[in-house]
Amino acid sequence: MSAIEILDRADLESLAAFDTVIDVRSPGEFAQDHAPGAVNLPVLSDAERAEVGTIYVQEDRFKARRVGAAYVAANVARHLQGPLAERPGSFRPLLYCWRGGMRSNAMAVILSQVGWRTTVLAGGYMTWRRHVTARLYDGTLPFRLVLLDGYTGCGKTDVLQRLAARGVQTIDLEGLAAHRGSLLGGLRDQPQPSQKMFESRLLGLIDRLDPAAPVVVEAESSKVGERMVPPALWQAMTAAPRIELAAAPDARARYLVSAYRDISEDRAGLDEALRRLPTPPGRKRLAAWGELADAGDFEALALALMELHYDPAYRRSSRKETRPSLGTVELGGLEPADLEAAADRIAEMIAG
Template structure:
């Protein structure tokens, strides 16, 4: 029988050396977090895992192993007939479970008997998690970060994506965290990933960056929605120089109406977001904003939020700003052509 190999590290370069990284944990565990690029071929479903665990604790350990083995055999057989059915003889999978124990070894034994050169990640998912923690919590990131700054509604996220389209290196924190980073920033029907998943996605991006080239990142706060920017990246951002986008309040109000169309169309979500303002508006102000929303005058509502909430908050934070300013770039009317021109101007200034 072909031997099973062991991998004792979980850096991205090591993981990508395999034809597939197979996470055999339950779908619920996989959804919470997994190694970048991993596919989920569970040997126990969420319900089966719960059943086996209950039998193990409340009845009999031998019975739990027997019941679990039957489920594992049936599930691995199904994977061999579906997801793995067309894999060639030279297929090289890497398998992991929670701690590199029974679940991953059960799958590995069967796959190795098929004839595939099979490897198990020692320590399982927890080895990956320790690697993430070491990189994002305990170390320093040798990156040439440049912050994309500016008032709310000046198109920072869109400019960041246009920089990427022009070949620049970017870290899209809002995309990774599934949140637009402001009070109205949630995406309808798209929950944020877990903190661990956010960090795994982030590290996957960081490991693909060239430290010799500049990396653009939006000047977020230390949290993007409910997800915390890990300390290593936050410390690098705190020391990075800024490029600031500028536009008139009227242009920004028009842009916010376009960018937050999903929130505008969900009146209950809009009303709840307005009530969650850090400085609670009085009843008269809330009533006035409700009248604007009722009338469909969302540009006037956005302009009121800019003038009464967002800009005062930004001015307060700007007074504490110590990071260097590389320049201010006019984003014009914040139309697509204006934002593309702003991206080109940012790249020109950074290159100078």
């Protein structure tokens, strides 16, 4: 039997030394947040965990341990016959549970008896969480950020993706947060991750970036949907220089109709979102917008929303802007060729 080893840190470099990082917590716990790249091989299901916890509190601790041990043994057996069945003798797993206690150690004992060099993360998931907090709340980020700014509908996210395809380092906050960053930005059938999961995804990306090269990030507010940009990144964003994209209103309206097609197809969701505008539209305006939606004239509706809400908000923000400008990239249109040309221009601007 191999001895169980202990790891006392949870930075990505340390985690990457293992063949697989195994989160043995329940699926519900894993869904809330987990270390980047971890796989979920639970030793207790959500229902089993709840049952054992209830027995522990309301009945008898010994009985809870006995019932829990039976579930753990059965679940680990399934993992050995399933996801772990083809692992070679040289397999090096790292296991963690909530605090590095009974669940991870129970599975580690069995895996070590198989003969695998098994390691448990001391402190479990909470060690990873403390690492995230230290980096994103208490630390500073050593990057040269460049903000991609501009009116709503200028294709900033599209350009950001094209920059990434060119090898430019980027941080796609909207992708990480599963939200398009505006009042109508929610993604249909795709809820936002928890705040902790958002931060884990963000740190997993940040730790792979080269501090010597610039990093482009879209100019967002301090929240992307309901997810807060962590203080270390937000502080860096507030001091970063800007590149502004500019396009004509009619082109922006056409782009928004395409980008937000899922919203236009969900009439009830669209109506609810329009009622939540920070500038109350009033009954007559809501009725007029409803008529545009009923007629399928979503470009006119987009222009109206830009005029009432999005553009005034951007102009107010711009008047208060203190971050230096690296220049403006004018887009003749927002077709793929225009966005490709914009990405080429921005890559040139930040290269120096």
